[in-house]
Amino acid sequence: MQLLDGKKTSNDIKNEIAVEVQSIKAAGGKVPHLAAVLVGNNGASLTYVGSKVKSCQEIGFDSTLVALPETITEDELLAKIKELNEDDNLDGYIVQLPLPKHIDEQKILLAIDPDKDVDGFHPTNFGRMALEMESFIPATPFGIMELLERYKVETAGKHTVVIGRSHIVGRPMSILMSRKGNPGDSTVTLTHSRTKDLAEFTKNADIIITALGVPEFLKADMVKEGVTVIDVGITRVEDASNAKGYVIKGDVDFDGVSKKASFITPVPGGVGPMTIAMLLKNTLLARKMRSAKNK
Ligand SMILES: Nc1nc(=O)c2c([nH]1)NC[C@@H]1CN(c3ccc(C(=O)N[C@@H](CCC(=O)O)C(=O)O)cc3)C=[N+]21
Known part of the structure; x- marks a missing residue:
């Protein structure tokens, strides 16, 4: 099992961006x-x-x-x-x-x-994303694509099951994974609250991306051996024994599922930190686009 370390990867990305900022400054x-x-x-x-x-x-x-x-x-x-x-x-x-x-x-x-929409939530950016044009890609899905790329997870021809159809994670994720390219070229099933027999889909998935917000929803018996699991859930669960008064729980029963997974993201330290890194990346892109227009 290979951990998809969002904490480390987001630090790598931030360092790469910091280097670019220095060269912008120097120039x-x-x-x-x-x-x-x-x-x-x-x-x-x-x-x-x-x-x-x-x-x-x-x-x-x-x-x-x-x-x-x-x-x-x-x-x-x-x-x-x-x-x-x-x-x-x-x-x-x-x-x-x-x-x-x-x-x-x-x-x-x-x-x-839309030119300042670094979240990529404006319909113009969403449409451009769907049409495989250059655009700001919503930070959480963008971060997931970056993790898949940097850890060389194979996505072409794989069956990707997305759980949740929110405008900021599930829906854009389903589009990105079905786009041409790497990562991408996946066969995508977008599941949601009205899906019947969800486990029949997840058991046949090569890649599962879950953005549901139900702690420890995805259990070991719902996945196949060798699956890649991306956990986008972050729910604060009260815990008096913790200094903060809460612990953060993902959508995945990590202990069980990680035993069968080939790649898996932890929570915390997975998708969350990547979201922030990709927002910064989008902001750098926005700066470059504006500077090309002499702004
Ligand atoms: N316009 C808009 N854009 C967003 O991108 C946006 C938003 N609204 N509203 C809320 C969600 C959520 N989100 C997260 C960002 C970082 C972590 C993150 O860094 N999480 C840490 C734990 C942080 C903690 O202690 O809670 C981790 O997973 O390791 C989580 C969630 C961005 N969102």
Whole structure:
């Protein structure tokens, strides 16, 4: 069994990006600038946004945290988005999800300038991704593709089963794995809450990508020998014995499944850190695209 080490790989990627930042600086260019919009103070969101800002500092990016109150109106948030779109000193930004219930998420995502949409959530980028054009690829799926590539996991002609059809993980993942190229060229089954006999699919899968949010859902008896398992689940489960008061659980019963797997991601330290590294990679791409336009 080979562990797909997202912690290590994300550090490698961050180091590669830091080297590029240094050469941009040496050439007198502008360093990439990422902003994160955070509405309210959801505990998990604060953690992720905090690590995004910290990573920017580590690799020499400029970063801005736009912290807004939970009570902000949709119009006020749209005005802020407009401001970020027009800010010439900003290369890319993300609006941390989920947003409060009174704000229409789709409306907000549509307002983001596709050229600054480093999350790749705008329909323009999603469409470009599906059509195999250059685009910003959503960071979590992009991170999974990067892990598969760096660990040389064979995907061509393999049966990939994706569990979960969310717009930010499952659906884009199913598209990326079916695209031409390496990684890719997979035969993909996208399963979801209405799928019947899910185990019949997972038992026949060469690669399983699970983005469900149900702790330890995938058990050893649901997979075949030699499977590759990518665990995108991250659920905080209360645990008084832990200093933080919680432990992070993936969708996979790691102890059981890892005995049969040829490759598997841990949680934590798998897909999560990769998400942040790929967001930085998208931001570097945004900077390069803007610099080519003399911005
Ligand atoms: N606009 C937007 N873009 C996102 O990319 C986005 C989002 N909204 N909303 C929430 C999800 C979730 N997400 C994670 C990022 C890093 C870890 C991560 O680094 N996890 C660590 C553990 C961190 C912890 O202690 O909780 C790990 O798995 O090792 C997890 C989850 C990005 N998301």
